[in-house]
Amino acid sequence: MLIVGERINTSRKAIEPAVRDRDVEFIQKLAKDQVDAGATYIDVNAGTLVSGEPEALEWLVKTVQAAVDAPLCFDSPSAVAIERAVAVYDFSRGKPMINSITAEKDRFDAILPLVKKYNTKVVALCMDDTGIQQDAEKRYEVAKNLVNQLAAAGIALDDIYVDPLTFPIGTGSDVGLAMLRIIEGIKNEYPGIHIIAGISNISQGLPIRKLLNQAMTVLSMGKGMDAAIIDPMDRYLMALIASTRALLGQDDFCMDYITLSRGGKFEGL
């Protein structure tokens, strides 16, 4: 299970001024705290800075990799911003992840050459020029089309992380089932591919969002999700992921679970 720590994102109120002011200490602490909490990738997103995004993303890459060894996830729709980020990335940390490509024609054509040139992993969002389909079968077709296009371009399935995307569950009772249907379908259709999700969209607009995020994470892992963009500082969520891995046969003899328990990670839960 790959845990992408989501906290370094200028859409969070506390982060934008820190990135604008190039507050090295603040960002580096955020990176270290997430790695200490169990993040295996660190997401960097400066999307709200608009015209300043490429420069800010480059600064975030340099700043974060000076603090932690974890590989990075470049979170931007902009090929210009991603290329600035990847150009200063230290590949000895492991393959970075480009987050993301879609089946929108312009975006696909702009991002694909970067994935190939720099040999990165890539997040494939299930949307095209018609937007995000609400209907599960239609969105699933978009997903298959996108994966087929990536595979035809020579991208290995092992480097593709399909993101099913989701609407908030408050907008319709079938929304959760649609997400699970897409995860299950893609996983069965393309053995060896990966599934990632930014789980928190599901809970938008509802109280005690973390409960819905926690439940959706477990359900999605049950269908084959093997990567998640989450807040690793949510200790209960991280403990649930460890428990779910053990229950799904992904943790031989519960060794990781036991190690985390002995390390005090479940204390007070």
Ligand code: THG
């Ligand atoms: N899929 C992919 N990438 C993504 C997403 C996705 N990247 C962005 C996002 N979704 C995941 N990242 C975050 C980062 C921070 C928060 C949520 C998702 C967050 N949100 C608080 C909220 O909405 O209440 C904001 C609180 C604040 O302003 O501080 O913290 O789905 N591939």
